[in-house]
Amino acid sequence: MGMGTRARGLIGGGMAALALALFAAAPAAAQELVGQPTDGALGLQAAASPLKVEAHMFHDAILMPIITFICLLVLGLIVWIVIRYNKKSNPVPAKWSHNTLVEVIWTVVPVLILVFISLFSFRLLFNYHDMPEPDLTVKVTGNQWNWAYEYPDQAIPEYISNMLPEEEVAQRGMPHSLYRLAADEPMVVPVGANVRLLVTAADVIHAVALPAFGLKTDAVPGRVNETWFRADRPGVYYGQCSELCGVDHAFMPIQINVVSRAEFASWVASKGGSMTPRTADQAPGGTAAQIEAGTTGAVATRNVSSGPMRAASDAVAGQSAPAPAAAPAPAAPVPAAAPAAQ
CATH class of the missing domain: 1.10.287.90 (Helix Hairpins)
Known part of the structure; x- marks a missing residue:
């Protein structure tokens, strides 16, 4: 008894105790932040x-x-x-x-x-x-200890994304909770676009992890992993490297800014790119073929320019490319002079 x-x-x-914990956590869950961790939240x-x-x-x-x-x-x-x-x-x-x-x-x-x-x-x-037809491709390279992004379809060469220092987070008026999450050069994508990520690493194994999009893909030296996402609403979304990669592993945030199509076009122009995609072999830093061949030397090549943007590129190229000049006809051979009569 x-x-x-x-x-x-x-x-x-x-x-x-469980009921009390659920009751105490309810207000935090109701004020859940989008794209970043929320203190005391459930789920x-x-x-x-x-x-x-x-x-x-x-x-x-x-x-x-x-x-x-x-x-x-x-x-x-x-x-x-x-x-x-x-x-x-x-x-x-x-x-x-x-x-x-x-x-x-x-x-x-x-x-x-x-x-x-x-x-x-x-x-x-x-x-x-089962990735749908991509609207743009972003090459993501993990380094010790930052991320590099490249947009081959828009001819944007690789740029480095580092973590914002703590004092700069305060200077920008951002909440301190974004320290070690905010980056100085975020990835920028248009809302509603199918974004293909080609993920690799330059030195050791890293991992692209962004909880709001359900992303977690290893960045492995010597190979290219592929994943995709489509952001349903504009905003700023944060993630981090989720593979222990060295002493500064905790200082590799991932920030993705999801903006409107017009804002994305302005950002592309500010980076020196173009919304009229060029052919893959013209894009600086190149194609998936160049990415994969340069990274692995053995991975099968493929073109990263595809989907609506590639179709637009082909149409523009077909309309604006001048017709090749006709090759000149080869000159008729000159007969050798007859020997003089003796």
Whole structure:
């Protein structure tokens, strides 16, 4: 009786503590910040891309109910065993050692649960790999310890993105929580565009991680990994390198500014690029073929200029390129002079 009372007291106290924690965290969750961590918030960051929306559904509607049910079931079994089979309640222990039916159940049921989870997991994984026609391509290179971005479609050469120092964060009137998240030269993309990222590294393994878009892709020296995202709404979104890469690993933030099409065109012009994409071999720093060949020397080549921007490029090239001049006809051979008569 004493053991049962103590067990029920522990359970009641734990449930009360959990309820109090949920109640205390509710205001923070209601004021969740977009594109950055929120102190005291529960759950994942707010989704800003279709892939992250699907990841939220998978986590909230599939994984969390199953995990919660399993935890409560195991907790209930433990409490029941503690109360029902302690020495005071059960002075004469049973002599059996196993139960075939129970063993079949606890083998088959977990397999069925895993198969059920895999159906949704594989669908989400396929969506990550099934990239739609990209509107622009950004080459992302991880360095010790900063990021380099290049826009081959817009002829924007590689530029370096470093973390903003703490004093500059304060000078710009930004909240201190953005220290180690804000960057001096962010990646800029237009809202609603399908952005293809070609991710690699110059020295050691890094990782591009941006929670609001559901991105996490390794940057590996000697190879190019490909991923994509589409930002549904304008804003500033923050991420970080999520692969331990050296002493300054904590100082590699990723900042992505999602802007309107007009603002993106102005930014491209400020970088010396052009919204009328040139052919891939004209873009400085080049194509995916040059990127991959220069990085790996063995990866199959492919053109990064594709989609609507590539179509526009081909149309412009077809209209503006002058017709090649006709090659001059080869001169007729001059016959050798006949020898003089003797």
